[in-house]
Amino acid sequence: MSRAATVRDIAREAGVSTATVSRALNGDPRVHGTTASAVRAAADRLGYSVNRAARSLKTRSTRMVGVIAPDLATDFFMILADRLERELAAEGYDMLIASSRESAAEEERLLGLFPEHLVDGIVAIPATGESDHFRRAIARGTPLVLTDRAPGNPGADAVLVDNEGGAREAVRALAGLGYRRIGFVGGDLRLTTARERFEGYRTALAGLGIPPEPEFERFGPMHIDAGYGMMDELLALPNAPEAWFVVNADTHVGATNRLYKEPPERRERAALAAFDEMPWSPLLRFCRFAVEQPVGEMGRTAAGFILDRIEGRVGGRPRTARLPTRLIPH
Amino acid sequence: MSRAATVRDIAREAGVSTATVSRALNGDPRVHGTTASAVRAAADRLGYSVNRAARSLKTRSTRMVGVIAPDLATDFFMILADRLERELAAEGYDMLIASSRESAAEEERLLGLFPEHLVDGIVAIPATGESDHFRRAIARGTPLVLTDRAPGNPGADAVLVDNEGGAREAVRALAGLGYRRIGFVGGDLRLTTARERFEGYRTALAGLGIPPEPEFERFGPMHIDAGYGMMDELLALPNAPEAWFVVNADTHVGATNRLYKEPPERRERAALAAFDEMPWSPLLRFCRFAVEQPVGEMGRTAAGFILDRIEGRVGGRPRTARLPTRLIPH
DNA sequence: GCGGGTTTTGTAATCGATTACATTTTCCTC
């Protein structure tokens, strides 16, 4: 392929200056209608497409928002990204996603890579409990919104859900079915989501007058295998729980998988309540309740926050939204 | 925030020229070790980070690969993206994802947006049966690799799976359980995946001496709701199938959901075989077989193809990889 | 301490689009 056409080429082709070309193509009302059409025609003829590197070098804006997610294959993150994308598209912004692969170091690298004139702002789903790199990014002036998790207090806008309340409700609902021995299949307590859901679990038990039983509380990475493993340990206890609160969708799958291996009489009585309502949640045998997160609302709020930052509509004080969950019986 | 530091600032700070700064920061062996350290120190002191717009304007390369997926919330696409990302990261490339929202028009827009000096090449999962815009992108010189689906024959490299064989095997396996009345819960035949899987279904029946029954064959968008609807229609037939081949993970969820609503005696005998092995597939009640796609291998192959194109290691003739699936009994 | 090679560093052009400022053209009104 030959060299791509530039404004210069169009200027020559249309017999005008590069200034006029640039203005015509960007819809500047100052160029005469006739000239504008001629320029557009020339651009079409040459198959012109703008060089964004050059443009953003000059304008310092890209109209793109970057999203950093810990993992591309985790449903919840991508559903959130999907909702966010719709909102941003409606405002004329494009969205780019990159994965931090659950690593704070990689996250920091992306936090540096993205602003280097690739995106105007960043929406991140923090990968770990680390927060210093977020603080540094903000100090550098990067418009930043955290979603789902908010480690430390890096002074960024944040869009969160009421994890504590959601978990509390779910555990209460299990108790409402008559269960007293309720296990906790949890996540790494350094993650705010995992910690808050654990607090909800504890609070619910306290409210029900059930003393906490440390043996019933398991923690691990919020993945399928860990869910399986934690359920395995809980089932091995001499006086095992019969109902479980499960911290998210992945652990839910793992825990369910493990339960399937139990003898029928034990399975019969098993009941789960899990965070995250997924399309397949109602199909999982033991799932009695799911805590639905307001993903659409989260996307909408995050889009609003980041656009406000980018377009400078809002001052230094960080905003936090804490959205309610909804308990869904299955 | 004040203006970000530039090579100029570093040059002043370190008492050298911008050329030396650039060379030092890019590890050019021609700069003296002592000078290089001094430059790096100055850069650190000023909190320098390169302006990629400026760099790629000059170098015409970004070491980034763009991925266009029809939908961010579809597991299979994101798992594929995840595997691809790992491969690219290993080669020092970053990956950016954007969603075409199942629209050829949006796909075309991204196909134009991405190369404008944002990425060096594109890996796309085509959204529709359209292929002209892919052809045009290639004509423009954009390094492009198609995955999963390959509409038309746009002359791009493609990484595909043996959809026909996978579906054939799955239907045979259902027949092996004794079923003769096997329904097809399918997808839009304009998509190569849907079409090839349908061919596999037909071929399997033919091989088994079972005459095709058009009433048993349903087509629609490959989504949960459509899966539910198609299953609904199939169950309403006077002499309904008792086993079903389901075209992908989403329709699988929908179809299963619908089956749950059937009276126990009918559910008892129901059996499904579905394309896509997901973590939760073994947990779905009626799923007897899943066709696993070699996602890791697809990512690896796609990464190899696109990097070969970007780095000009391969000529004009497009390459196609057709990878085998694996039947998994549940 | 001088010629010739090797390192190391510097100067200035360049990538392509945007835009401040300057200039020309158009269009009224009197």
Add this chain to the structure above:
DNA sequence: GAGGAAAATGTAATCGATTACAAAACCCGC
């Protein structure tokens, strides 16, 4: 048709990093 405001266009600087080419510094043996 002169004068002046408004509209349209042009000139050239600019964004920040890279790099071709030029120049300087250093090292060596004799």
